Amino acid sequence: MTRIIIVGTSGAGKSVLGEQAAQKLGVPFLELDAYFWQPNWVQASPDVFRQRVTEAVIAEAWTAGGNYSVARDLIWKRADTLVWLDYPLLLTLWRLFRRTVKRIVTQEDLWHTGNRESWRTQFLSRNSLFLWAIGSHGRYRRQYAELLKSPEYSHLDVHRFSKPSEASLWLNHLSKKE
16 A cells, blocks of 8 residues: 545545555655645646646655546545545535634635635535535435446555544554565
């Protein structure tokens, strides 16, 4: 296990688990949002994003977190392990709420871009991550179940977790390859 992609609904804990796994394995963590978002919440063009991802996943070992379909072919084909955080929607919404409030209160600079979450954007806007999470939760369940049946992804060692305790157990059993 040297190249791990972690997927799941916004707020499921992809970045937290990815950072923990990367630290435990002694490999870089590739936060896909950092390759996608530019200052002032400008999205990288698909070509620029794919180029950034291509350069990152060429490494021998990494852990990545994110759901970007525009670069899925690049990441999933290179990965050897896929971790799917398939948690109940209410749990992901609760986690997303806690994370969002913390980021707003601390004015966290996201991905060194100067981007910061705001009360208005997250709670009073059509661009709310909560609306995205609600809309994408069922869609990801259907998509990932179908994608993982595909022969092109049969090389992946798939771990589908429905509870955080399952992900914690998996993380506890990770070990650095010497």
